[in-house]
Amino acid sequence: MRRSSDLSPEQADESAWWHDAVFYQVYVRSFADSNGDGVGDLDGIRSRLGYLELLGVDALWLTPFYTSPMADHGYDVADPRDVDPLFGDLAAFDRLVAEAHEHNMKITVDLVPNHSSDRHEWFQAALLAAPGGPERNRYIFRDGRGFDGSQPPNNWTSIFGGPAWTRVADGQWYLHLFAPEQPDLNWDNPEVSADLARTLRFWLDRGVDGFRIDVAHGMAKPHGLPDMDVRAEQASGVLHDNALDPRFDDDGVHEHHRMIRKVIDSYPGRMAVGEIWVQGDDRFARYVRPDELHLGFNFRLVQAGFEAEQVRAAIEHSLAAVAPTGTPPTWTLSNHDVVRHVTRYGGGALGAQRARAMALVQLALPGVVYLYNGEELGLPNVELPDWALQDPTWVRSGHTDRGRDGCRVPLPWEGSAPPFGFSSGQGSWLPQPDEWAGLTAERQLEDPDSMLSLYRQALELRKSTEGMSGTELEWYGAPPGCFAFRRKGGGLICALNTSGAPVPLPPGEVLLSSGPMDGDQLPPDTAVWLV
Known part of the structure; x- marks a missing residue:
C-alpha cells in the first residue's frame, strides 16, 4: 500500500477526506451559549461535540467568530486573526479544535476576503488619509x-438594499457591496492578498482543516467599474x-483563488469551499x-421548489457543473442566508x-453534503x-x-420553555417560539420517528451501505411528479414522489x-432508499 506522501498532489486530492464528507454548519451565535449572555460561543460548541458525533457528521463549518463590531453579525471583520470576546478567545478556539479532532x-472556518469592517485599522487609516x-x-x-462629485461613481446597489457607495467627509466615495460598515477591499493592491495569505496561515497553523470562502465570486472588480444593467437582479439570494x-x-477573481489554493496546498489535507x-x-x-x-457551493437545490422536475434539473445541473474538472458536487438545502426548507416547502406538517x-x-x-444547524x-x-x-437588510x-x-x-436543546437549554440565562439574542418545545434535541433523540432520528439513521447508512459508492447517477423512467435514480457503481436507488397520488415503487428492498x-x-411527499 502506498503512503499518502508517495502520491502526487492530484492522486492525494482524489482520496481526500472531504470528497464524500457531511459538513455541519454551525451558526456560532445560535448554536450553544456557555456563559449565559444569550449568544452562542466557542465553548458552547465544544460542549455539544458529543451530540454532533452522535448525529454522525464528519466536519464542522463555523461562521465568523473574529473580532467584529457585529454590524452584520461577524461578517464585518475588524481583525481576522483574533477571536471576538463575545465568542471566547484564542485559547477557547484551540480547545475546540483539539476536542473536535x-x-x-x-x-x-469562514473566511471573509471581499470586505472588512469599517472599524478595521486599515479603513480607519484610510478615512484619515488624503485622497x-x-x-x-x-x-x-x-x-x-x-x-460637484455629489453623485455616486456608478449605479451599483448594495445586496442589503440602497446604493453601494457612501461618501466621506472630503467628498470621495467608497464601495460597499454589502452594508456601509463593510467596505470592499481593493484586490488589485498586493497588500490585500498578502494579508489574506497571512490570515490563512495563522488559522492553518492552529490546526483548522479548511475554509469556507464568503462571497467567493466577489473580490475582483471590473476595470472602470461600469454601471449595472438595469435588468440585473439586485436582491440577495x-x-x-x-x-x-x-x-x-x-474573471479576475480566479487569480485570487489560485493564490489561496497555493497557500492551502502547502498544508497537506486541507481544503477550501467557495460560496x-x-x-x-x-x-x-x-x-x-x-x-x-x-469545492464550490452550488445553490440549485436551494432554488428548486418541491417538485420532481425542478429537483431533478437542479441535480443534473449541479453534476454537469463539476463534471469537466472531476470535482465532487456539493449539496445543501439551507444555510444562514436563506429561508429554512421546512418553511420553503409549505411549513407545518406538510413542510x-x-x-x-x-x-x-x-x-x-x-x-459532499452541507447541513445547516437545526435542519436535523x-x-x-x-x-x-x-x-x-x-439583520442589516431590515434597516437598509x-x-x-x-x-x-x-x-x-x-x-432548542432541552426542556419545555425558552431558551430550551441554549443558554443558562433568561433568553437568547433572538427569541425562540414556545412551540419549539416539541422540537428539542432531547425530545427527538428519544423518538425513533423524529426528524433527528431520520437524519441519524440516514447518515449512518450513507457511511455503511455499499450501494452508496459511485460518482454517477442513472435515471429511471418515472410517473409525472416523480423521479428515481440509481448510484452507478453502487446500486442504491432513491425515489421521490412529489405528486398527489401514490406511485409504484421501483424494484428493490x-x-x-x-x-x-x-x-x-410510494406515498405523496415521500422519498425512499432501495437496494
Whole structure:
C-alpha cells in the first residue's frame, strides 16, 4: 500500500477526506451559549461535540467568530486573526479544535476576503488619509460623478438594499457591496492578498482543516467599474448573471483563488469551499479547476421548489457543473442566508414531511453534503416581531425586507420553555417560539420517528451501505411528479414522489423511507432508499 506522501498532489486530492464528507454548519451565535449572555460561543460548541458525533457528521463549518463590531453579525471583520470576546478567545478556539479532532471531526472556518469592517485599522487609516494615498488604495475609493462629485461613481446597489457607495467627509466615495460598515477591499493592491495569505496561515497553523470562502465570486472588480444593467437582479439570494451584473464573477477573481489554493496546498489535507452564486454551469466550473477551489457551493437545490422536475434539473445541473474538472458536487438545502426548507416547502406538517423526503434525496447523492444547524431537528423559519429583527437588510430596506433573522433563531436543546437549554440565562439574542418545545434535541433523540432520528439513521447508512459508492447517477423512467435514480457503481436507488397520488415503487428492498410506506406504493411527499 502506498503512503499518502508517495502520491502526487492530484492522486492525494482524489482520496481526500472531504470528497464524500457531511459538513455541519454551525451558526456560532445560535448554536450553544456557555456563559449565559444569550449568544452562542466557542465553548458552547465544544460542549455539544458529543451530540454532533452522535448525529454522525464528519466536519464542522463555523461562521465568523473574529473580532467584529457585529454590524452584520461577524461578517464585518475588524481583525481576522483574533477571536471576538463575545465568542471566547484564542485559547477557547484551540480547545475546540483539539476536542473536535478527538471526536474525529474536522474544523473548517469562514473566511471573509471581499470586505472588512469599517472599524478595521486599515479603513480607519484610510478615512484619515488624503485622497489618492496608499491607505485609501487598500479599499475602493473614487471621486463622485456630476460637476460637484455629489453623485455616486456608478449605479451599483448594495445586496442589503440602497446604493453601494457612501461618501466621506472630503467628498470621495467608497464601495460597499454589502452594508456601509463593510467596505470592499481593493484586490488589485498586493497588500490585500498578502494579508489574506497571512490570515490563512495563522488559522492553518492552529490546526483548522479548511475554509469556507464568503462571497467567493466577489473580490475582483471590473476595470472602470461600469454601471449595472438595469435588468440585473439586485436582491440577495439569486444566481448572479455575469453578463448583466458586473459587481460579481469578474474573471479576475480566479487569480485570487489560485493564490489561496497555493497557500492551502502547502498544508497537506486541507481544503477550501467557495460560496458561488453564479448563473451557468460553465461559469461555476471555472471556480473548481485543479488550481482553484477544492469545492464550490452550488445553490440549485436551494432554488428548486418541491417538485420532481425542478429537483431533478437542479441535480443534473449541479453534476454537469463539476463534471469537466472531476470535482465532487456539493449539496445543501439551507444555510444562514436563506429561508429554512421546512418553511420553503409549505411549513407545518406538510413542510416537515417534504423536508424529510428531501433529506433522503440529498444524502443519497454522490459528493459532499452541507447541513445547516437545526435542519436535523426540522426547524422552520420563525416569524419574529419587528422589535427583535437585527439583520442589516431590515434597516437598509426601509423596513420592507425582514432579512435573514428568521432562519437564525438559536437551537432548542432541552426542556419545555425558552431558551430550551441554549443558554443558562433568561433568553437568547433572538427569541425562540414556545412551540419549539416539541422540537428539542432531547425530545427527538428519544423518538425513533423524529426528524433527528431520520437524519441519524440516514447518515449512518450513507457511511455503511455499499450501494452508496459511485460518482454517477442513472435515471429511471418515472410517473409525472416523480423521479428515481440509481448510484452507478453502487446500486442504491432513491425515489421521490412529489405528486398527489401514490406511485409504484421501483424494484428493490426498502432500506429507509422518509415516512410511512403503503405496501408496494410510494406515498405523496415521500422519498425512499432501495437496494
